[in-house]
Amino acid sequence: MSNRVVNVLAAASVAGLMFALFGMSSGNAAGAGPAEQVKDRQQTMKKLGGGMGAVAKYVKNEGGTLEDAAKGAEAVLAVSKVDPKAIFPEGTAVGVTDSAAKPELWKNWAEVQRYWSAIQPAAEKLDAAVKSGDRAQIAQALGATSRTCGSCHEDFRVKKD
Numbered sequence: 001m002s003n004r005v006v007n008v009l010a011a012a013s014v015a016g017l018m019f020a021l022f023g024m025s026s027g028n029a030a031g032a033g034p035a036e037q038v039k040d041r042q043q044t045m046k047k048l049g050g051g052m053g054a055v056a057k058y059v060k061n062e063g064g065t066l067e068d069a070a071k072g073a074e075a076v077l078a079v080s081k082v083d084p085k086a087i088f089p090e091g092t093a094v095g096v097t098d099s100a101a102k103p104e105l106w107k108n109w110a111e112v113q114r115y116w117s118a119i120q121p122a123a124e125k126l127d128a129a130v131k132s133g134d135r136a137q138i139a140q141a142l143g144a145t146s147r148t149c150g151s152c153h154e155d156f157r158v159k160k161d
């Protein structure tokens with residue numbers, strides 16, 4: 001075997017090893033443990049909350065700029081496109097660290113998918129409203145988007161006091 005071939009083979013096997021070692025934890029929820037998956041979900045939800053908050057700040061004239069509102073709406077829209085299976089992997093209900101996801105969520109998966117897929121069209125309208133700059137229209141779209149969050153939280157999220 002020439003040196004060159006040996007080097008190529010060595011490089012390939014190192015790459016394979018690296019993948020085996022780190023491939024599973026490359027931010028892909030499918031390979032992460034339940035505690036990590038709960039944390040990921042809560043962070044994803046925080047992105048939604050932050051995005052909605054940025055739009056609300058503009059609507060309420062609390063110092064939020066239209067630019068921040070646009071970023072917020074885009075964040076909500078981006079998250080709405082994530083497959084709910086990746087956000088709600090099985091085995092991450094209440095009991096896993098501080099998960100507030102009710103076990104019923106996995107028993108009513110069709111409903112979860114319905115709730116989840118309602119976010120995207122609402123977020124698209126929100127995004128368009130923010131781009132129009134019309135505060136009343138934004139407020140209306142924000143309310144509609146927020147209801148898509150609330151219905152799922154009402155059914156499948158443990159209330160924290």
Ligand code: HEC
Pocket residue numbers: 038041042043045046048049052076098099100101102105112113115116119145146148149150152153156157158
């Ligand atoms: C299909 C169901 C569902 C939808 C739709 C949904 N959520 Fe959630 N949300 C949950 C569940 C379940 C939890 C609890 C997660 C946990 O503790 O693991 C949660 C938690 C949260 C949290 C708290 C995160 C934390 O720090 O613990 C925020 C904020 C949040 N959601 C915002 C939103 C917003 C904003 C929307 C709409 C744009 C939304 N969610 C849509 C199910 C949903």
